[in-house]
Amino acid sequence: MTGNPADRPPRHDRPTRLHPRLATRAPAAEQHTADTDPPGREPTAPRWTRLRAPEADRRNALHPGAWWLWALGLATAASRTTNPLLLGLLVAVAGYVVAARRTDAPWARSYAAFVKLGLFVIAVRVLFSVALGSPIPGSHTLVELPEVPLPDWAQGIRIGGRITAEQVVFALYDGAKLATLLICVGAANALANPARLLKSLPGALYEAGVAVVVAMTFAPNLVTDIGRLRTARRLRGRPTGGIGAIAQIGLPVLEGALERSIAVAASMDARGYGRSARVPPAVRHTTTALVLGGLLGVCAGSYALLAAEGGSYALPLLAVGLLAAIAGLRLGGRRSVRTRYRPDRFGPRSWWVAASGAAVAVLMIWAGSHSPDALHPSVVPLTAPSLPLWPALSILIGLLPAFVAPVPPLAPVPKESS
Numbered sequence: 001m002t003g004n005p006a007d008r009p010p011r012h013d014r015p016t017r018l019h020p021r022l023a024t025r026a027p028a029a030e031q032h033t034a035d036t037d038p039p040g041r042e043p044t045a046p047r048w049t050r051l052r053a054p055e056a057d058r059r060n061a062l063h064p065g066a067w068w069l070w071a072l073g074l075a076t077a078a079s080r081t082t083n084p085l086l087l088g089l090l091v092a093v094a095g096y097v098v099a100a101r102r103t104d105a106p107w108a109r110s111y112a113a114f115v116k117l118g119l120f121v122i123a124v125r126v127l128f129s130v131a132l133g134s135p136i137p138g139s140h141t142l143v144e145l146p147e148v149p150l151p152d153w154a155q156g157i158r159i160g161g162r163i164t165a166e167q168v169v170f171a172l173y174d175g176a177k178l179a180t181l182l183i184c185v186g187a188a189n190a191l192a193n194p195a196r197l198l199k200s201l202p203g204a205l206y207e208a209g210v211a212v213v214v215a216m217t218f219a220p221n222l223v224t225d226i227g228r229l230r231t232a233r234r235l236r237g238r239p240t241g242g243i244g245a246i247a248q249i250g251l252p253v254l255e256g257a258l259e260r261s262i263a264v265a266a267s268m269d270a271r272g273y274g275r276s277a278r279v280p281p282a283v284r285h286t287t288t289a290l291v292l293g294g295l296l297g298v299c300a301g302s303y304a305l306l307a308a309e310g311g312s313y314a315l316p317l318l319a320v321g322l323l324a325a326i327a328g329l330r331l332g333g334r335r336s337v338r339t340r341y342r343p344d345r346f347g348p349r350s351w352w353v354a355a356s357g358a359a360v361a362v363l364m365i366w367a368g369s370h371s372p373d374a375l376h377p378s379v380v381p382l383t384a385p386s387l388p389l390w391p392a393l394s395i396l397i398g399l400l401p402a403f404v405a406p407v408p409p410l411a412p413v414p415k416e417s418s
Contacts, residue, residue: 055409060347060349060406061196061344062347062349062350062405062406063344063345063347063350064196064200064344065192065200065346066351066353067188067191069353069357070188070353070357070398071094071184071185071188071191072188072357072361073354073358073359073360073361073398074093074184074187074361074398075180075181075184076361077090077363077364077394077395078090078177078180078181079177079181080365080367081364081376082173082177082376082377083375083376083385083387083388084172084173084176085385085386085387086375086391086392086395087177087179087180088176089387089395089396090180091180091183094183094184094398095111095115095183095187096402097187097398097399097402098111098190098191101191101401101402101405101407102191102408106221107193107194108190109223109224110186110189110190110223111183111187113186113223114182114183114187114190115186117179117182118178118180118182118183121175121178121182122172122176122178122179123175124175125174125178126168126172128171129167129168129170130167130171131159131160132157132158133157136164137164137166137380138165138166138167138380139164139166140164140166140382141162141163142164142165142168144161145160145161145163146160147159147160147161148160165382166380166382169379169382170379173377196344199344200344221257221260222253225252225257226249230249233248233249283331286331287328287331287332289328290324290325290327290328290331291329294321294323294324294325294327294328295321296321297317297321297322297324297325298318298321298322299321301314301316301317301319301321302318304318349404349405352400352401352404353400353401353404353405356398356399356400357398359394360394360395360397360398363391363397364394367391367394371388374391375388375391
């Protein structure tokens with residue numbers, strides 16, 4: 001429109017073009033409120049829309065330590081039970097949160113690999129129980145395998161023999177517990193940004209944290225490389241299974257891992273990794289004494305909590321050990337000369353996520369002390385597991401991050417070719 005400016009429609013009457021991603025996320029309630037507001041007033045969003053989780057950006061991104069605290073809480077709950085129904089519920093909760101809040105980053109694609117690793121652990125646990133025997137007595141014989149005679153010094157080990165249903169079920173329960181622990185750790189690995197987690201570590205743990213983060217990012221990158229090579233072989237009409245295909249895929253994967261390690265070493269050297277400030281010897285000795293003494297106090301206090309006779313001094317010893325370890329870490333941070341750009345803050349949503357995992361762990365520990373039979377189904381005699389109500393409801397608290405954590409941004413909409 002190129003006429004008189006007075007002939008142009010007012011600015012507020014012009015149609016606005018929204019980004020496709022924002023247009024798809026605009027709720028109908030907000031549009032209805034904007035249409036029904038009287039003229040001259042700013043449209044106000046309903047109260048329930050203010051409680052929704054916002055889209056994640058650099059200002060409100062969840063602290064990576066919150067994801068790890070949440071996952072460790074679920075793992076602690078998994079370590080307190082062998083009930084397959086509760087373990088399956090924990091896996092379902094972790095999988096739902098990962099599906100709702102993971103991003104498109106390479107480390108976010110490693111959750112499926114941890115699930116497959118958990119299934120492999122269960123299969124290996126059952127196989128070892130069948131092949132090497134088990135001390136669990138049983139009366140329901142499934143199969144009778146030929147037993148290999150062993151010398152006297154190998155007493156307690158059996159190869160072959162009678163395989164009972166109680167033995168196999170016990171191995172399944174034990175393997176499922178370990179698989180659930182791995183899957184919970186995989187959920188944290190898929191949700192937490194390892195680079196931001198490294199930035200949040202204290203200065204005294206920076207060098208050890210770099211080694212841990214590099215080790216954590218190695219597995220997701222390895223899974224990505226294997227998937228890329230398998231897709232390339234499939235497109236070329238070559239087999240992707242079998243020993244020959246695994247050998248041909250393994251060499252490029254190892255070569256890529258070596259190149260990546262060289263690139264990481266070069267970037268760390270260019271950024272001055274390993275530099276440290278000069279501190280007096282007395283400060284170094286004090287730091288060492290505080291950290292070692294604090295860790296010993298934490299170990300002794302944790303052991304006293306588990307023992308029946310350590311209830312009087314367990315908590316004070318644990319508190320003193322934690323305070324000494326924290327003081328040693330703060331004092332040891334004076335050797336670090338690195339700076340932090342835009343440090344991550346533990347906001348209210350991060351506290352909610354971490355508290356949900358802690359609540360699951362505490363409630364499961366409480367349930368184990370009051371009703372241990374519900375968390376550990378009987379194997380001898382063999383009975384069907386049941387789903388206890390209160391432990392199941394406590395596990396559902398772990399779904400809270402799927403509703404309070406910021407929503408990861410969607411993938412960019414591809415432009416249509418004209």
